[in-house]
Amino acid sequence: MVETSEIICVACPKGCLLQVKHEGKDIVEIVGAGCRRGKEYAICELQDPRRMVASTVRVRGGLHSLVPVYTREGFPKPLIPQLARELRQVEVTAPVKINQVVLEDALGTGIDIIASRDMPKIT
Amino acid sequence: MKHTYDVIVIGSGPGGLAAAIAAKENGAGDVLIIERDIELGGILVQCIHNGFGLEIFDEDMPGPTYAQHFIEKARGTGVDTLMDTMVLDITPDRTVYAINKSQGYIQLVARAIVLAMGCRERTRAQILLPGSRPAGVYTAGTAQRFVNVEGRMPGEQFVILGSGDIGMIMARRLTIEGAKVKRVLEIMPYLTGLTRNYVQCLLDYGITLQKQRTVNRIIGRDRVEAIEAVSVDESWNPIPGTKEVIPCDSLLLSVGLIPENELSKKAGVLLDPVTNGPYVDDRFMTNVPGIFAAGNVVHVYDLVDWVTEAGYVAGKGAAQFAQAEAIPEGKQVALEAGENVRYVVPHKLTKASLAEELVRLQMRAVTPIEERVLVTVEDQDGEVIAKKGEPYARPGEIISLTIKPKSFEAVQKAVKLTVNVRKRK
Numbered sequence: 001m002v003e004t005s006e007i008i009c010v011a012c013p014k015g016c017l018l019q020v021k022h023e024g025k026d027i028v029e030i031v032g033a034g035c036r037r038g039k040e041y042a043i044c045e046l047q048d049p050r051r052m053v054a055s056t057v058r059v060r061g062g063l064h065s066l067v068p069v070y071t072r073e074g075f076p077k078p079l080i081p082q083l084a085r086e087l088r089q090v091e092v093t094a095p096v097k098i099n100q101v102v103l104e105d106a107l108g109t110g111i112d113i114i115a116s117r118d119m120p121k122i123t
Numbered sequence: 124m125k126h127t128y129d130v131i132v133i134g135s136g137p138g139g140l141a142a143a144i145a146a147k148e149n150g151a152g153d154v155l156i157i158e159r160d161i162e163l164g165g166i167l168v169q170c171i172h173n174g175f176g177l178e179i180f181d182e183d184m185p186g187p188t189y190a191q192h193f194i195e196k197a198r199g200t201g202v203d204t205l206m207d208t209m210v211l212d213i214t215p216d217r218t219v220y221a222i223n224k225s226q227g228y229i230q231l232v233a234r235a236i237v238l239a240m241g242c243r244e245r246t247r248a249q250i251l252l253p254g255s256r257p258a259g260v261y262t263a264g265t266a267q268r269f270v271n272v273e274g275r276m277p278g279e280q281f282v283i284l285g286s287g288d289i290g291m292i293m294a295r296r297l298t299i300e301g302a303k304v305k306r307v308l309e310i311m312p313y314l315t316g317l318t319r320n321y322v323q324c325l326l327d328y329g330i331t332l333q334k335q336r337t338v339n340r341i342i343g344r345d346r347v348e349a350i351e352a353v354s355v356d357e358s359w360n361p362i363p364g365t366k367e368v369i370p371c372d373s374l375l376l377s378v379g380l381i382p383e384n385e386l387s388k389k390a391g392v393l394l395d396p397v398t399n400g401p402y403v404d405d406r407f408m409t410n411v412p413g414i415f416a417a418g419n420v421v422h423v424y425d426l427v428d429w430v431t432e433a434g435y436v437a438g439k440g441a442a443q444f445a446q447a448e449a450i451p452e453g454k455q456v457a458l459e460a461g462e463n464v465r466y467v468v469p470h471k472l473t474k475a476s477l478a479e480e481l482v483r484l485q486m487r488a489v490t491p492i493e494e495r496v497l498v499t500v501e502d503q504d505g506e507v508i509a510k511k512g513e514p515y516a517r518p519g520e521i522i523s524l525t526i527k528p529k530s531f532e533a534v535q536k537a538v539k540l541t542v543n544v545r546k547r548k
Contacts, residue, residue, distance in 0.1 A: 008318065008322045008326070010318075010319040010322045010323055014318075014514060014515075015317075015318030015319060015321075015322070034514070051323060051327065052173040052183065053299075054171045054172045054173055054185050055171070055299055055300075056171065056270075056271055056274070058274070063161070063162065064272050064273070064274075065273065065274045066271065066273075066274045068171035068185060068186075068187050068271060070171070070173060070185050077327065080299070081299075084299045084300070084301070098188065098191055116171060116184075116185035116186075116187045116188045117168075117187035117188060117190070117191050118191060
């Protein structure tokens with residue numbers, strides 16, 4: 001059965017409202033996209049929605065008690081709550097370097113979680 | 124430590140860092156950043172989410188990564204820094220008074236100054252929220268600092284007032300950290316932040332946004348126990364029969380940002396009552412010769428990339444001023460907000476500027492137009508000097524327009540320039 005889902009595209013700040021006609025995960029038609037990226041976004045959103053996730057992990061001996069981290073690439077949306085719980089268990093030791101992997105292959109997705117800044121040792 | 128500097132930059136957020144780097148790159152000898160925090164980067168340090176750098180780097184970076192790029196660049200160009208130092212006063216002749224723990228009271232002189240103090244959040248007192256005064260009422264940015272830098276959760280059950288970007292981003296952040304965000308209330312009939320944040324931060328996590336609805340009263344004696352929400356009409360008057368009590372232990376306010384200009388005022392810098400920031404020309408120089416301003420201290424931007432760009436322009440102007448002792452005055456023409464434009468920055472355009480490079484104007488619309496618009500810069504006779512089409516105009520999103528060197532001749536003849544945002548015919 002063909003259904004219609006409304007998706008707001010976030011590929012750019014314009015925020016087009018897309019009407020996506022689909023049968024299950026097979027797309028029949030996309031209306032309302034201002035550009036090609038909108039169509040790509042709609043396909044992704046329907047078949048395998050992903051988001052960049054940013055959070056923090058504990059750091060021992062650092063200038064601050066936390067170091068900010070993020071997913072190296074878009075992370076499967078349904079797994080985000082589980083990832084958040086996982087990250088609360090991670091602890092690293094200062095100094096931390098930017099792009100340092102703090103959690104490898106998160107939840108078996110093949111995606112690494114990396115530090116988004118240096119965290120120097122407290123002096 | 125030195126006593127005299129070519130350029131002193133106050134604040135090390137994205138605007139200040141870019142200004143310091145540009146000052147160095149444009150020939151200033153000694154450049155000093157004074158920062159009150161213990162590290163460089165300003166508010167970007169607590170903005171751990173992605174979405175920075177898309178304009179400048181064509182890359183999607185978290186705030187701390189974006190900041191580190193410019194911190195390293197500033198260090199690489201030999202910018203001096205004075206950390207953990209509070210500037211107390213600036214005089215119109217560019218003496219800077221500051222204080223810190225190791226040196227005590229410091230007096231410095233600059234040939235040029237760049238103000239880059241950023242902005243502050245509007246607080247409960249400024250929006251006159253009625254009710255008792257319990258603990259648990261925070262501005263969104265304060266909560267952001269607690270959660271992202273200091274590792275403390277400010278509460279468990281939240282209501283957020285205001286659909287600004289920081290509020291929506293905090294709604295997502297608190298949810299990821301295990302809290303419950305029960306509602307986001309917006310007094311305006313439209314979203315005040317970016318649509319993409321509505322999708323990624325609220326829709327994704329099933330957080331309800333209610334427009335034309337606000338906090339009527341805060342309930343609780345020692346700690347917030349609930350808030351009473353109410354619908355409002357166009358003039359923000361409560362509509363009878365629309366009250367709802369929402370139990371929660373915390374209320375976050377994301378109700379706007381105000382440029383931070385206490386120091387500017389002491390230096391004799393005049394402020395635009397619409398932007399709450401200094402009147403600036405296209406080099407971001409204020410009315411006080413040699414005092415420049417960059418970034419959110421001038422007007423509140425929605426993208427950090429534009430703040431960096433403004434910092435570069437101001438830093439370059441400051442370096443030139445410091446070396447020449449004065450920038451040749453040059454004739455200037457006023458830029459005024461016209462039809463459906465709340466404000467435009469810069470306020471004045473130096474006519475000679477266009478001989479070499481383009482000048483970027485940034486403005487905000489008064490009311491939303493959800494169809495194609497034409498943005499124009501017109502002279503006193505309605506002659507169009509520059510124009511640009513946009514798919515829509517929304518007060519929450521800055522509109523940017525450049526005047527190119529090809530308009531040099533037309534601008535020389537102009538007495539006044541007006542900027543308009545109109546529906547496309």
